[in-house]
Amino acid sequence: MTLFYIPRDGGREEPLCRFLVFTREQWNRIQAEDGPPVGTTIESLDAWVYVAQLPQSNPYESNSADTEQFDAMRLAIRDVRARFSIEGGGPDPAAAREAGDL
Numbered sequence: 001m002t003l004f005y006i007p008r009d010g011g012r013e014e015p016l017c018r019f020l021v022f023t024r025e026q027w028n029r030i031q032a033e034d035g036p037p038v039g040t041t042i043e044s045l046d047a048w049v050y051v052a053q054l055p056q057s058n059p060y061e062s063n064s065a066d067t068e069q070f071d072a073m074r075l076a077i078r079d080v081r082a083r084f085s086i087e088g089g090g091p092d093p094a095a096a097r098e099a100g101d102l
Contacts, residue, residue, distance in 0.1 A: 005073055007066045014060075017075055018053040021091075027051070042081045045090045052080045 002018040020039060022030065027049040030038055039051035054075060060066040 005066075005070050007060065008069070009066065011066070012059075014070070015053070015055065016070075016073055017080065020051040020053065022049045022051065023047055024049055040077050042077070042084050043086060045086055047095075048090055050084065050086070052077065052084075054080070 003016045004013045005016050006013050018039070024044070024047050027041075039053040041049055042052045043050040054077060058067055058070050058074075060070055
């Protein structure tokens, strides 16, 4: 799931936060790869790992209304973690085995 900022001028939409869900096996493989991290773990439960991707910088032109609004809407990872919840105990752990190599 991705939450987007929609610019006032109708320009390019940019993600404010993207949530990803991996099996623990997939996440361990991703973590072992070279390169920048895919995101930050915000929760893990049984066979699942929940990850958030947040923007590293503001993509809009300096001193624009969109720059100011985008910055005001940006989330800190601590806020995402504090407000994130897994409803109903999360997915069935058996579904992780069925997910295989997505």
